[in-house]
Amino acid sequence: MAEKGLSEKKILLLFALLAAVMIAIIAAAALLAPLKIELGAPGRVAVIRIQGPLSYAKFSLLGSMDVSTYVEMIDRARKDPLVKAVVLYVNSPGGDVAASETLYYAVRKLSEEKVVIAYIEGLGTSGAYEAVLPADYIIASNSSLVGAIGVYMMVYNIEDLMGKLGVQVYTYKSGPLKDIGSPFRKPAPEEEAVFREIVNEFFRIFKLRVLKHRGKVSDEVFTGRPFTARQAVDAGLIDAVGTYDDAIKKARELAGLPESAPAVELKPPRPSLLEVLFGGAASQGLIPIPRYQVLAMWPEPMVTLVSG
């Protein structure tokens, strides 16, 4: 014979209570997660590769990435509580003023929260050098070129070519400088003055940043010349000549991490097939046009060592 069981109301109440407790446990876990680093979690070193010209247009087949991809990776490292130090592995001649500056701000924000080491292998010049200025320590490999601090502008003039082709271009403008930089005619003296002003202003900002982050540097660095790694140390542009391992070691040291702390390379998001084939220009519906204000080494040096 069946006895009387539990009351349904009691069961439903208890169930609701237990469900609430379960939800509370999960919510507490979600809230505690950002604090886990404080609970003694071991940290790690994140490695971000910055390679090729810095720009806002993706040239995937040429091996260069949109600067916003670098910024996204830097932000990811900044927000990851497990990442205590970041090594920026740089091999770039520089690039657009705007792209270089965007990267500079991202690195500056990162260095306010984490240890940042810049490791230059190959090229760390102009805009690329500017971008890593906020790093706590800059190391370059023996065969690297560093510096080339400066700004240049290029304006193409295809007036003669168009004339040979029998093409004439008429421009109707609201003001005398509205079509400044037009490739269909020679620049006027007042246009040249404007260009010089722009170049000088960008250079002034660049120079101020170098002085702010590097302190006392040789005056020669502002001539625009590139330096070998050893010369760059003497000029005050970088802190040391070393290897990639030295950079990781330094990152661990400055972040107070043990030697066993892993170094994890952050990978960019995988591009779609369309992006792989056509780069960002395909997704933006634009054909990449050379920018006027450039912080880059130009022309990019080709140094070949021939033995024999």
Next chain:
Amino acid sequence: MPEVTRNLEYGYATLALANVLALISSTMTPGAGPTAPETVAPSELFRLLGLAVVGFLVLALTILSWVLRIMGWDAVYRATGKRLYRWTRIVIIILPIIGVIVMVVFIIVGVLEVMAAGTEEAAAVGPWIYGVLAGTALIALSYVFEGFSLLDMSYSYGSKLLRAGGILLIVAQFASIVSGSLSAVMFSEVLRSGLHTWLNAANNCLQLGSSILVFLGVREVKIGGGERA
């Protein structure tokens, strides 16, 4: 004439078997995480294949047990006419389905985040893991409701084994949520220390204990005028 609690019995026996296999698989779990080697040795491959086969069996048995328990509670409700058992049947149908959907959605989100992040750990700090945990909690809650119904049945038909089984079933669900939350908070530390293996094993032991107790308890219960010999 089939006994009223026959399907419920079979359901918990199947669940116990699934728990045994899950316990075995928890001891076979490789040392996952960022320190795991990228290439898999042939011996490791056999272990992973074994793990996949056991995992598939656990899934199949759990689904079979789920179907049997739904049929079991339906039979119990028809024999007793008690609303609680009808609710139990509804709850154990609906909550696991919603839970699995939630889990699958967040697992897909997690996989996409891992692909974008490049490393498992970079993405592990993302909120998707709590979505998966919420799905698990919904499934666990269906067991908790079932545990209360088993407790009710134990009081109604005077089975101490069933009472113990019901309580252990509820405790086991809580343990799984607590250990899941702990793993989510201390993701990398748990993986590196191998603690996840112990947590899984402990959970499986609790689940196994509760399934066996409920199975034995249900066998004791006589519903509908003592149809058991």
